[in-house]
Amino acid sequence: MSDGNTELEPGVVIIPGPPTIIVQRRSPLLLNCSAFSSTGFGQTTYRWTRNKVAVTLNKRIQLIENGSLYFQHLKRRKRPSRSDEGLYECFLNNIKGVVIGRQVFVKVARNTELEPGVVIIPGPPTIIVQRRSPLLLNCSAFSSTGFGQTTYRWTRNKVAVTLNKRIQLIENGSLYFQHLKRRKRPSRSDEGLYECFLNNIKGVVIGRQVFVKVARIASKFTKMPVDQTTVVGGVARFECKIEATPPPVFIWEKDDASLPINNRTTTLASGVLQIHNVLAEDAGTYHCSAQHSFKDIANLHETVTSMSRRRSEAGVLTVTKGRIYTVTSMSRRRSEAGVLTH
Structure with a gap:
């Protein structure tokens, strides 16, 4: 045929594929059968062998509807029976018989120097x-x-x-x-x-x-600060969430100014702001802004610089006078915390 494909007697067309594929260990792999059956020859079924033994299908190794064999990741072991390396053959069957649709050697790369140079x-x-x-x-x-x-x-x-x-x-x-x-x-x-x-x-x-x-960042937050009331010495907690790629950096402000940094304030990368041992001066409006990072992203080894920034609605923190007290029960051997307001 002019396109290099091969028409076989049982209505099967074979598309030539490479004789050897070398893949890095733990990488996914899709082995195409490189053959399909013409219409009018009944139902087509596929099966694969490795080194003349039927391939065992499982969650990691799956047979796709078109006959391709998919590996979620490749394994290389010293014991050949536990390794994915070897000669793979795809068998296509229709009412006329069986044909080998593809033969391919799969090898897993050793270090960084591969066999074909x-x-x-x-x-x-x-x-x-x-x-x-x-x-x-x-x-x-x-x-x-x-x-x-x-x-x-x-x-x-x-x-x-x-x-x-x-x-x-x-x-x-x-x-x-x-x-x-x-x-x-x-x-x-x-x-x-x-x-x-x-x-x-x-x-x-x-x-x-x-x-x-x-890189993208959603136009709306899925979670924003909500109004809350606590007492002097208590704990306040605000949270922001927004869908973004890569994960955004959250910046918190109080009363439209940068959030004061002290040992009572904790901010988490997940978008949580927590204030311990609350003081009367902590009362006010809090909101967060989400934006992309201006530095190298951990484990991605790439730099993303995006001006996209989203600002949440404000949450109001009200601080009331009071004190935290603890009642100790010797019989229960535990402490119960309470709040006294006046």
Whole structure:
């Protein structure tokens, strides 16, 4: 056939795939069967073997409806029976018989030097970028000399990335975006799982897998400060929550001014403000502001600088005169706290 596919007698079309795939340990993998049955040949069923033994399906290894085999993460063990490495074969069956749709060797990378002369440079698993900002995704892999011509290709959510003026493939395998798009319809958004495939004469390797997310912050809070009353010496607690990517930084203010810092005030990254040993001077209006960070984000190794900022409605703290007292019950051997007001 002109497209390189092969038409078999039982109405099966085979789409050639790479003979070897090398994947980093603990990375996900989708093995396509690379074959499908033409209409008119009854129900099609698929099964996979590894080293001539049927693959055991479970939560980690799943058979997709189209015949693909999906691994949530790859394992490599010294004992071959516990490792995911080996020769995988996909068998397609219809009313005419059985055909081997694909044979592929799966290997798990040892360290960073791969068998076909490929070196992988580890990159961050997630990148968060401002909308309309440019982005350069490095493939994080290169091929040693002596292994023929090296080619690169990228997919997003398992679908080939469409190259155009806005999205370009650089000679070294990097994928360049002039600006990032975020749309409600996933097919029109740039967000998703990106995978770079490097190919040389020895086979194909996944050079990088990275999730790309566009920074965002919701227009409304899901939780805001509420009015409350406490006594001198008591405890006050306010809370703010808002959906954002990456998690926002919360800034608290009292009476439209920066919150005084002292050893009685505790602020949590989750958006909680707590005031211990409340004084009369703590009375007033409190509100929080949520915004993106202006520094490197922990465990993402990327910088996000967004001016998006949301300000909550205020909560009023009323402080009344009184004192905290404790009644000790010797029979119960415990303390019961109470508040005396006047």
